[in-house]
Amino acid sequence: MIYKGKMSFAALLLAGAAFAPWLVSTASAETVLRVDEVAVGELDPAKASDYADSVLMFNVYDTLVLANQGAPGVQPHLAESWETDGKTYTFKLRSDVKFQSGNPLTAEDVVFSFDRMKAIGQGLSYLFTQVEKVEALDAQTVKFSLSTDYSPFISALLRLPIVDKKLVMENLGAGDGDMKDWGQGWLSTHAAGSGAYKVVSHNPQEETVMGKNADYFLGVPAKAPDTVRYRYGLEAATVRTLIARGEHDISSQWLPPEVLKSLAGEGAQLLTESGAAGFYIKMNTTKAPFDDVNCRLAVSKAFDYAAATKIVAVTDTVSQGVPATGALPQGVLGALPASEVIKRDLEGAKADLAKCKYKPEDINIELSWIGEVPLEERFALLMQANFAEIGLKSEVKKFPWALFAEQVTKPENTPNISQIFVNAVTGDPDTLLYGMYHSSAAGTWQSPEYLKDAKVDELLDKGRTVTAPEERAAAYAEAGERLKELAPTIFAYDQISVFAGSNRVKVPMMTDPSKAFSLIGMNFTFRLMEMNE
């Protein structure tokens, strides 16, 4: 009987081996790109804010402007041209754009998209706080009136996807007023865009499937993937096995460095995206000992920047971080030159500590890290070791994100040190610096420093109001230098997102810096990718 059982098991395995390739084969000529992200993608463009939301938005919808490739700034997209006097912006739209539904894209759609985003009040709608009114002057002309001069406005338009008004109005759900639910229910599972890819299906637990839009106004190259499967919530072990088996094409950026390294060792390509994100170690400037600038300077100089980038190194040439020069990552308008990379200076740290009004033996620094980001624990331990070298005691504390976000709303509850990854959501320096360092923005997860400095405020306000890029760059560079003097933050490194990719796909935006978009997430523009099979 036992012998029979063994035979049956062996037979089952053999049968399985014979059947397995047949069962998993797709036997289809179409090219399929399989990508994943940890968080579920939000399909409604008015609510988009995360990475996956952005990738969906950039492929399914279009915006008035597009980020430049290989340089900061924006270029015309749906808008052919625009004029401005600082407070009003008048855009001339292309006349050859149609939505995926076949409806023509007009100025009315732009007005509707803005009104909808403002009414829903979620996602990145706060970027448009300065916009008072949007009007359609004619079918192809739209005018934005702002309450004040606001230079980052043009970049903010990268986050205003244009939705098909007619289609949305046909699918309004229950709600109050004429606009009912503004189509929120319908747009959470359907799309009303003009983008290069159409949504075929959307299952928030599993994946969003997208197909080529053959009528896209810029055309979709034949080599671009026919179908894209954007998968959600895959475990690192699963992604690793899927890529090794040739059943997945591009991982999320959240794979641990060891897994990325192992995949690279097996022949996977490492794709990188950089330019508008940084890892910031923030000090609460309202509490002892960091209410004394000398103490802040001491720990800033004691931090081992080289060790920090080693922690996130994937291979000898690819890392999830490169040394920072200041508050703005390299590639962002106003970033300090690459020659000014911040380095460890232990002697300088000791000298600054000697000038601090607090005695080292009386100091016990609370080093917090976010529970959902295990990598931060390694940095907390690195800091503990670094600070001990100049005689400072410290205590490592773990905070869940939800608790951390609440704690930082009051300076007295904010830890001495917080670790945060921040990116410029429009690629503009304003979206990175204003929220972190302007006095009016203190007390959020981005600004646990509670920095109050008139000079920084003045420079950040200037960056918002002057229009010439050179003047803006100068204002932000000066603000960067001032921030280095004040040292409210340890600028640990400029963040690089690293993705493991199969060799079936070419992603020029992530391998050739001259083709890289200056906006995070936009490098996943599927129509510019090439499938090799």
Add this chain to the structure above:
Amino acid sequence: MPAVLRLLAKRLVTSLIVLIGVSMLIFAIARVIPGDPARIALGPNATAEQVAALRERLHLDQPLVTQYANFVADLSRGDLGISLYTNRPVMQDIADFLPATLELVFAAGILMVLIGLPLGILSARYRDTWIDNLVRLVTLLGVSAPAFVWAVILMLLFAYFVPLFPIAGRISDSFAIPSVTGFLLVDTLLAGNGRAFLDAAWHIVLPAFALALSGIGQAARLTRSNMVETYSKPYIEMAQSYGFPEKRIARRYAFRPSLIPSLTIIGLDFAAMLGNAFLVEAVFAWPGLSRYGVAVILRKDLNAIVGTVLIISAMFLIINVIVDLLIAYINPRIRYSQRQS
């Protein structure tokens, strides 16, 4: 009223009371754990005004009792609210994701019964031989390692080193099966697509086995120890002395009384798998309710947390009632005690 019906009525009333208690408890717990659900839902970039507006829309600015009253009123209309995680009605999420979990749990349950019980019987029948020792070792391994460890080991062995089984999802991308019941094994048959059925069955093997291994171990070990104990009872000796065949003694006199504790444990394991499936679902990218439950807890999605917990509790209670009825059917003493009461 027949004894079994009386037992059923009793159990249903108790279950309802438990369910009401669970709803109150989870409703309160979900709201007192740290973190503002509106802030989490809107993301780190949301302004204070946006957060306040969403809190108002979710009625989070109202007293807890008022919130619970609103919840009960909505629930009576079959409305569990909108999930902040998926932006869809929680009822729709549950309807979409529950069948995937149930299918996985049923498959694991079947494996547990089909492998666990025979292994236990085999072990008891050949106790203290190499067969018994081997079964005990294997079942000990099954019990001692959690399901997610088995999930990763099985994935490594049968999907990575020997690429025999698929590792993600419920069916290959090439099949488009219309959802009728939500159970893919059933829907593929209803669609008359044999290849798709085989493909779906092939997809469920590893996750179901990983989920079932602990239960298989428990069922086998318990069945073995119960049968060994039963074999030492005088009535077995009497049956042996009468010269009854071994098979008859094992099946009729030893197995049936030994089954009662095993059945209780299998029932509990079966119900517990509903909650424990989340790690297996995560490893195998199985789009089920358990994985959804964990995702919504991490995002403090209040409506979805309450909805998921209520559904899993209800399933747990239903399975317990079924097990109680089965045991009453097998064990005449329980039936008799019901008749007495």
